Amino acid sequence: MTAARRIANVPKPGRTGAGANRLRIGGGLWRSRVLRFPDAEGLRPTPDRVRETLFNWLGQRLAGLACVDLFAGSGALGFEAMSRGAARVALVEQDRKVCEQLRLSAQELGAEGVEVVHADAMEWLVRPGGRYDVAFVDPPYASGLAAEALGRLGARLNAGARVYVEASEIPQSPSPAWTRLREGTAGAVKFALFEFAGQSDPAAREGKEP
Numbered sequence: 772m773t774a775a776r777r778i779a780n781v782p783k784p785g786r787t788g789a790g791a792n793r794l795r796i797g798g799g800l801w802r803s804r805v806l807r808f809p810d811a812e813g814l815r816p817t818p819d820r821v822r823e824t825l826f827n828w829l830g831q832r833l834a835g836l837a838c839v840d841l842f843a844g845s846g847a848l849g850f851e852a853m854s855r856g857a858a859r860v861a862l863v864e865q866d867r868k869v870c871e872q873l874r875l876s877a878q879e880l881g882a883e884g885v886e887v888v889h890a891d892a893m894e895w896l897v898r899p900g901g902r903y904d905v906a907f908v909d910p911p912y913a914s915g916l917a918a919e920a921l922g923r924l925g926a927r928l929n930a931g932a933r934v935y936v937e938a939s940e941i942p943q944s945p946s947p948a949w950t951r952l953r954e955g956t957a958g959a960v961k962f963a964l965f966e967f968a969g970q971s972d973p974a975a976r977e978g979k980e981p
Contacts, residue, residue: 799853808872816844817962818960844869860884862888896924902927903928906927912938928967
């Protein structure tokens with residue numbers, strides 16, 4: 772996301788005070804390991820109980836899969852996915868200080884399959900690159916970027932990919948290729964799981980690693 776977009780964003784409701792800049796991974800190889808993250812405009816991790824619900828929805832589908840965490844922030848969703856068996860995870864984040872902490876967290880965990888990508892998520896989505904089986908879309912609260920991200924994301928997904936969206940309002944499916952599977956709320960936060968059927972154009976299925 773661009774700096775201009777960050778200034779206009781309303782922060783997602785979240786914890787404040789002691790412990791507000793740390794969280795624990797909920798399951799898998801790194802269960803109970805602590806992730807730390809710096810103060811940054813619009814950075815509020817997905818609540819613990821929402822993460823638990825999400826990974827219950829995904830079940831055992833993460834084993835060996837490629838995942839991307841857009842607007843990565845704390846990296847909670849991406850690191851949780853790797854902890855639960857994902858083969859590789861790309862953490863896309865535009866704030867340099869946040870990226871530095873993500874790299875430090877990956878080093879502390881020994882997360883060799885995690886790649887931290889310093890980039891604007893919306894710009895990254897239109898670059899040529901690899902495809903993913905699971906995507907996490909959690910832009911700054913009330914930014915309105917979730918719908919735009921979904922509209923661009925198909926070019927970066929494999930057929931049958933699952934996409935988690937967390938926002939103040941869940942966007943409509945951008946095309947008939949998208950199906951909303953599950954949805955829920957936690958206070959002011961709304962979240963949903965989509966499935967992407969795939970691109971209709973065979974040429975659009977070609978991709979390279981990021």
